[in-house]
Amino acid sequence: MRALPVAFLSGAAVALVSAPLLAQQGASVTIASFKFGPENVSANAKAPITWTNKDGAPHQVVVASKNLKTAVLNKDQSGQLTIADAGTYDYICGIHPNMKGKIVVK
Secondary structure, X not given: OOHHHHHHHHHHHHHHHHHHHXXXXXXXXXXXXXXXXXXXEEEOOOOEEEEEEOOOOOEOEEEHHHOEEOOOEOOOOEEEEEOOOOEEEEEEEXXXXXXXXXXXXX
16 A cells, blocks of 8 residues: 555656656757758757767857857767747758758747
8 A cells, every 4th residue: 555655756756857857858969971960850948959960070050040059069079059939940050051950949
């Protein structure tokens, strides 16, 4: 009989922790072969979007419409951006502008 209250408390604790984590849902993008993968990502407002460069060449993520950019990312380096306003935003690589992607902020 004691297992039930423990399981209930455990479930309640998980629910309390999970709600704030879900509210902060961000996104991860890998840069490889001169492409963003996935090209299109969604994230909640103010949640971090992380890009990790797996190419030998440096890259830089630029969201011109929000005047945001990461540092130049060398191989195996990551950079993050957050966007506070809901909407759809195009981004490019500041070094290789033919590399393009899209962020949907909820």
